[in-house]
Amino acid sequence: MFHVVCGSTSSHLLTKAELQTMLEETRETNAQVGVTGLLLYKDGTFLQVLEGDQETVMKLVSSIKEHYRHKDFQILLRGTSEHRLFTNWSVGFRDLTDSSPKRIPGFSDFLNTPFTGVEFSDSPADCMRLLLSFKKNM
Secondary structure (H helix, E strand, O other), X not given: OEEEEEEEEEOOOOOHHHHHHHHHHHHHHHXXXXXXXXXXXXXXXEEEEEEEOHHHHHHHHHXXXXXXXXXXXXXXXXXXXXXXXXXXXXXXXXXXXXXXXXXOOOOOOHHHOOOOOHHHHOOXXXXXXXXXXXXXXX
């Protein structure tokens, strides 16, 4: 199973309504083409993993890269695994600007610092560990 981890900056800060619309469109597209993954959004920054057939994933990545919603797009990690890491997730999503998790005991403030992809470019494996941690704990 092929996977890609990408980071980008939003062309503008998205409203909750814009995020909801984007999420619905993304889930529909991914389900149609057999791609699964996870999308994180915080303060205008996206971090996502997409997995599926390599050709399909790379076409989707190209589409995302050219979309008006994204700038400063970068591929942080490419790889393969024996099976899907995000099975049955047309796209998992988390808006990290949502303050409600702060009330949960054990909340970590780690992600309250900006992440632009640069933070993960020296250690792409850390990026994948972060995404898998969200999958496990969501």
